[in-house]
Amino acid sequence: MDGMAGGKSSLSWAVNISVVVLVLLWLFPTVGLLVSSFRTADQIAGSGWWTAMLPQERNETLRTDRPGDLETIPQVDGVYVVEGNLFVADGRTEGGAAISAWGTGSLAIDEFVPGDTAPLDDGQAITVQENGDYVWTSPTPQEGRGQRVFTTAATPPEFTVENYDNMLFDPSNREGMTKAFFNTLTVTIPATIIPILIAAFAAYALAWMDFPGRALLIAAVVGLLVVPLQLALIPLLRLHNEIGIGKGYLGVWLAHTGFGLPLAIYLLRNYMVGLPRDIIENARVDGATDFQIFVKIILPLSYPALASFAIFQFLWTWNDLLVSLVFLIDSSGDTTVMTKQIVELLGSRGGNWEILATAAFVSIAVPLLVFFSLQRFLVRGLLAGSVK
Template identity: 45%
Template sequence: MKTNKMINSFIINGVLAIICLCWTVPTIGLLISSFRDRIDINRTGWWTVFPHKDWVSVEKIKPGPEVDRNQPMTFEGITATFEELSKGIETNDLRIKWIGNRRVGYLDVQKYGWTTATNFSLENYKQVLAGDDYTATLADGSTVTERGDNMTSAFLNSLAVAIPATVIPISLAAFAAYGFAWMKFPARKMLFALVVALLVVPLQIALVPILRDYVRLDLNGTFLAVWLAHTGFGLPLATYLLFNYMSELPRDILEAAFVDGASHFTIFTRLILPLSVPALASFAIFQFLWVWNDYLVALIFIGASPTNQLLTQRLAEIVGSRGQDWHLLTAGAFITMLLPLAVFFGLQRFFVRGLLAGSVKG
């Protein structure tokens, strides 16, 4: 009976561990790659940073200028042409390989054995964050100058969009939720039914009419345009969730405050808001992650203006124009993930609570 239990728990934990591994490996691969050398990323898999068996360089031979590279050459007792040498020639337990081009390259004498590819640096991050030209030194000593990618500025823009686009809808929703829960006014039920109905309306339906309004107001491409759009799209869920929370607060606290002569505004700011912090926090995290990670709304309302672009837009642009530059993509992707992951791990408790209370986001 006891061994049975142990086998059971072993199987459960084993299967769980395999699933967790599958779930995290893609992200770990990205993280490791972002620190690897730009050439290495494209030449070998990121898992080569772990100990594995491969050809390891033991000696470098720099052929002098007198060696004619267009004729067969002799090194270490082997005679071979440049083409054969660049493919690599194996003898006994050694391999000789020509690295680099014909003129400035060198010969690498390699031995088969255990190795790790741990050539880590922050260069990729520097290039992605650098606004202007970025000069990189390649393995063979030559340098290339490339356009950097101004992710620092995109990061700031994302902050400028995400913070107000979180605070504004929550403020409006908190006032409205209080109004629906504790005030008497005509058409109250009908208006709240509107909120419920709008919960699942796809935002695609609103993009073009709003865009037309923005063009008329000359607002397109500004932060305000994105705030207002996110406010509109986030309001139904925010109002619904906060209403559910506020309407379940004990009625006698409020009645006592009313008897004392407190106004609605005072009760709301001094009593209800502090009591609703858990609900406010979980929706705030929700909305912040949603806005920070959003691509479609930014794509349409910020557009191509390079100075105002957000992180997701910059990253998508690198995917589109430099899709094979993995050193930029890996570092860039990780920069966009930095803040959400910090928020997520720091405030996971609230996030989970929000999910459990939540419904369907439009």
């Protein structure tokens, strides 16, 4: 029956739907970023990633081959004829797109359909076919640049690994991203381990040791959970500058440690309180010290909570930009992290979104690996202390 112990809740369907919605909200942007990283710049600019498997219709301005590049222009019945393919002249593969409409002026880009002949100045004319083949005729030899043609063409789905090649193997990008990758690891790993070590000791003391003011300390930890990070940046930076650690890794490690400790202590303390009391009391009867109990009993049993916080702290630190910008002040770029490197890439490349999408997906590869490696402990750690 609903509401009885062991019975199935009548709201289980709502919980299942909520979980599915949350998963989709997380999954869609990630999949979109992955798909965009394999698309060309024209496709990203012309359509969303969800249409990547469909033909894309877009307007383009193409030109015929330059008559000056031809050794001789053949004559047919006294008329000079230049033949070729618009897509090949633009450096693409012939047959890659199908033209549905075309024109010779910007005000009427769909004036003609494939197979029509458009009159040009000085008695010239041009005919364009669906596959891009053209025939440009003139009573006198054609000169100058090629004839401009405005096309509306449907191109098939196209994917490329050139974005990753440019990002990972192009020397101009590889040096910056490689250095930023290792700088981010240098920031993230200590900033994840240090708060876990401190919080584990503090959580054990707050959970199993009696001392004056313990309740006040627990209340203070809970209160610190709601303190905005931005509120402490300026006074903390001034303190770091006064003691000489405001422009290096030590300062950013301590900043991440301070901002992550309240949640770590709260999460681990709730988990340790729920551990069986009999195990700890029996260990004390056998003569074990608090340190031995903590190392040999509490830590092994608290692995789910430790892994749960490690996921959160690693993700927050890896994706952080604000703390790194404030505490890693280095004009030479030797301590630039990946989030800042991507911002600089955006500033230097402007609208090259395919490179930015690739760089962003490269930056989330490590957090995804960490999350999927430890995600089985996440729910167990989040439910710490919720059931007695």
